[in-house]
Amino acid sequence: MSDFTSGFWPIYITVITLVSIIGTWVFLKMQTTRKLAPGEKAELMEHTWDGDLRDFNNPLPRWWLGLFYGTMVFALAYLALWPGLGNYAGLLGWTSKGEYEAEVKAAEARFQPVYAKFMQQDIATVAADPDARAIGKNLFLTYCSQCHGSNAAGARGFPNLTDNDWLYGGDPDTIVATITNGRNGVMPPWGPVLGVDGVKQVANYVLSLSGRQHDATQAAAGKPKFDQNCAACHMPGGTGMQAIGAPNLTDKVWLYGGSEGAIIETISKGRNGVMPAMTQTLGTTSNKDAKLHLLAAYVYGLSQKP
Ligand code: HEC
Ligand code: HEC
Structure with missing residues (x-):
């Protein structure tokens, strides 16, 4: 009051x-x-x-x-x-704040021993533990599902975390870094530079990289433009660069869609996918680190299928 x-x-x-x-x-x-x-x-x-x-x-x-x-x-x-x-x-x-803080304290005291056990194990070990996965799944539903979906399969613009295709990398350390600091994928707009025809040519070259149906003449005209403007980030041949989250354009996994129209839109307008840094969101207490550990292990485990 x-x-x-x-x-x-x-x-x-x-x-x-x-x-x-x-x-x-x-x-x-x-x-x-x-x-x-x-x-x-x-x-x-x-x-x-x-x-x-x-x-x-x-x-x-x-x-x-x-x-x-x-x-x-x-x-x-x-x-x-x-x-x-x-x-x-x-x-x-x-006060309601006092009551909330007391509840958080009580919950922390309750979870501390459970978390402590997992904190001593590395992420790959935690990922294989069914109890840890159950906790990780609950944390994921709380903190991540609104963007990545409750089954972590993602949506347009929000990467699928269950496949083994990574924008930034799927090893435990990289996943921890992604969740901790967030990510900001910057694909600059190329419409003004390449013009409508140029964008269409490069788009057809991109289509050809993953073996999709394309216009061979347009693609051939697009290749030098790609090498000049795009290879710096997407690498020659379009295999992508995880350091900056530039997607591999040769696989069949698309963040924004692999139709000619979607690719033209991506190239001409650019894209800017933002993954927020989660450390603030995960709480301000010692359990924050444990939550991060369990979440990273859960995400890591999602794509580790036999
Ligand atoms: C507000 C939406 C949002 C929330 C909430 C969110 N993410 Fe993300 N996440 C994204 C977007 C968008 C990207 C892709 C960023 C890009 O395009 O560069 C991403 C990327 C990632 C990646 C990198 C995937 C790759 O292929 O390298 C991981 C891992 C990830 N998120 C895990 C999580 C986890 C775990 C949580 C919950 C703790 C979470 N995200 C919460 C939007 C979100
Ligand atoms: C400065 C680095 C950079 C340059 C230069 C660049 N890109 Fe990108 N591109 C990216 C990043 C980063 C993303 C991912 C954006 C995101 O996560 O929101 C991306 C995304 C894309 C996608 C979407 C892929 C998908 O899975 O949906 C396409 C297609 C693409 N770029 C094509 C091109 C083409 C063609 C050019 C040259 C005309 C180009 N890019 C130049 C960094 C770059």
Whole structure:
């Protein structure tokens, strides 16, 4: 309750809340203090509702009154102990942040021994452990599935992590580096440099690299343009360069699509795939390293099929 923009509102809330509770009390008291004198009979009230519904002016039952007062006592006690009255913090000093931190601490204490065991093993060993894979899968679903899919098979622009084709490399250290620091794949736009015809020629050369259907004349015209403009990143022959995440163009795996149209779009407009650095997201505690270790092992294991 510390985020009010002006000092007026906490007071406003406190006054309205307390006046309502005390007002209800006073009103109830006023309406219920008259008792029937000994011998006096309850009178029938004069009005009739719904045709035949009449009522007596009997006093309210004690148990009912008791409940009513009880709710007010409860409300006042609650508001004294917990925050609720404007800026007042409450006698117990409870905060949602404090409760969250206590829960995180408890969870950490619980997972620490489990994590400690895996931290001593290298990633390949962890990847082979079914318990570790189960934990890794849960972590993946929490932190990675929104982009890579719950089965890690990826989508257009988001690499498939279950095949053995890597933009940056699939050894344990590289996977750890990818998750820790993120990645930023920069494919510059070539439309302005090559023009529409030039892009089409190079695209046909790219199609030819993986044996896709292409126009041989266009591809032949595209090859020198590729060698001049693209080979620096994609290597001569288009086999790619993992250091900068330039995809291998000779395999049948496409990040943005392998149709002529998709390739033309990639070349003329460029692409910029961003994998966010995850260390902040994984938490700020010692368990962060363990999560990273388990996630890397899970991803590593995905493509290690017999
Ligand atoms: C916001 C979306 C997003 C999230 C969340 C995300 N990634 Fe990525 N990831 C990407 C993109 C996009 C790329 C490709 C980057 C590029 O094009 O250069 C990528 C690349 C990768 C790569 C490199 C693949 C290769 O072929 O070299 C790995 C490994 C990876 N992500 C693992 C993870 C893991 C593990 C998590 C969860 C801890 C995660 N990612 C969370 C978007 C995301
Ligand atoms: C500065 C380095 C660089 C240069 C120069 C470059 N590329 Fe790329 N290219 C990349 C990177 C990095 C990616 C991956 C982009 C991403 O991850 O979002 C890429 C992606 C691509 C893709 C998409 C592949 C897929 O799997 O969908 C194609 C096609 C491509 N480049 C063709 C070319 C062609 C043709 C040229 C020359 C006209 C070229 N590139 C020049 C770095 C480069």
